Amino acid sequence: MGNHCGKGCHPRLGDYSISKGLLVTRGEDDIRRHYKIGKELGSGSFGQVRECTKRDTNEVFAVKIIERKMTAKEKMIPGRPSNEQMMRSEVNILKMLDHPHIVKYVDFFEDRYFFYAVLELLAGGELFYRIVKRTKLTEQDASNFCKQMISALAYLHERQIVHRDIKAENFMYKGQSPDAVVKLIDFGMSSRLPESGYLTDLCGSPHYISPELIERHYGCSVDMWAFGVMLFLMLFGRYPFEGSKPALIAKEVQTKDIDWTTEECLHLTDSCIDFVSRLLDRNPKTRLTAAQ
Structure with missing residues (x-):
């Protein structure tokens, strides 16, 4: 300007x-x-x-x-x-x-x-670009980022705030160093939970949208699903649910079962697979919360 x-x-x-x-x-x-x-x-x-x-x-x-x-x-x-x-x-x-x-x-x-x-100026770029640059991250690297991101989500959810646009593009590094902290940005779609305890607006990015968000009846659990998608992207270098247009992605979100026994998963520990699969649980009531 x-x-x-x-x-x-x-x-x-x-x-x-x-x-x-x-x-x-x-x-x-x-x-x-x-x-x-x-x-x-x-x-x-x-x-x-x-x-x-x-x-x-x-x-x-x-x-x-x-x-x-x-x-x-x-x-x-x-x-x-x-x-x-x-x-x-x-x-x-x-x-x-x-x-x-x-x-x-x-x-x-x-x-x-x-x-x-x-x-605040975050000069280290998006997490998304570091994933693209390295194709995928090691489980150890991913877990280091996870701790930081989860603490931000637990803090928001404790205050009844749903971010609604959790994705790799919305976490940025404070600086350029490999061990720079990551910070959550872009609260343009965020909302406080109303007294009813759930929201009904359809919003967010197609690859990260959860089953209950598609149904337009949701709470903080949508952020945890999106976090699971982001973690999957970090570990595998691709999205778990894909399609050439949003409607096809939404169909996969609602129906596709992820096979955790493929050769692609062999490099991951059992606890890692358990963690990601519990985030990508279609039932928001049994999905892992940030506090858990």
Whole structure:
């Protein structure tokens, strides 16, 4: 989100700056008064993440930038909350959390066109890319990550918060070193459990969706199923349930039985197979909880 748009553009037009072709109001509480916005760290359907530096302390953070206005394609997704609902929900939840394996909330700004959530900078990249780079992880490596991730999930579930988008892309490393801690990010789909004790929205990523989420009657157990899928991906380098489109993946989730006696499983200990299979238990009542 630079302050100019290239050759022939003025960096400022009165009280506005040009950003990606949009006029951004420089209001009283403009983020640029407090932070210098730097290079892009990542982007996706949600918007983009950029590095930002606090002007008075030179501390470096990340800023998640989301447009207020939804695209026509986003509006067509059934049950999809607005960008504003997602961002405000994420910020409200992150404000309540303080855990060594959950990204830390720092600050929030908004203007006429964008929302800005300033967060702890996680410079080590996604767990997903480390899995892709190494094809699969050893059982020992996977167990080290598991301890960190499970502690984050137990902390959330104790507070009746369901993340609803647990996947390898949503765990990031604090730094580049091999033993850097991992932290859970992206709380845009997270929700607190209502008094009824269950949620009914269909959301999440197709490969990680649980049987009860497909049925639209679920609680914290959906995070544990998704965690099981992620662990399977770490150990085998592929997803347990696959298909060329979401409906085919959903069918496998509901019907496919995993064979734990294949040659592919021979390198794993019995306790590891028991652990993963108890996470991928179709019955949410008997599935392992984070506390267990």
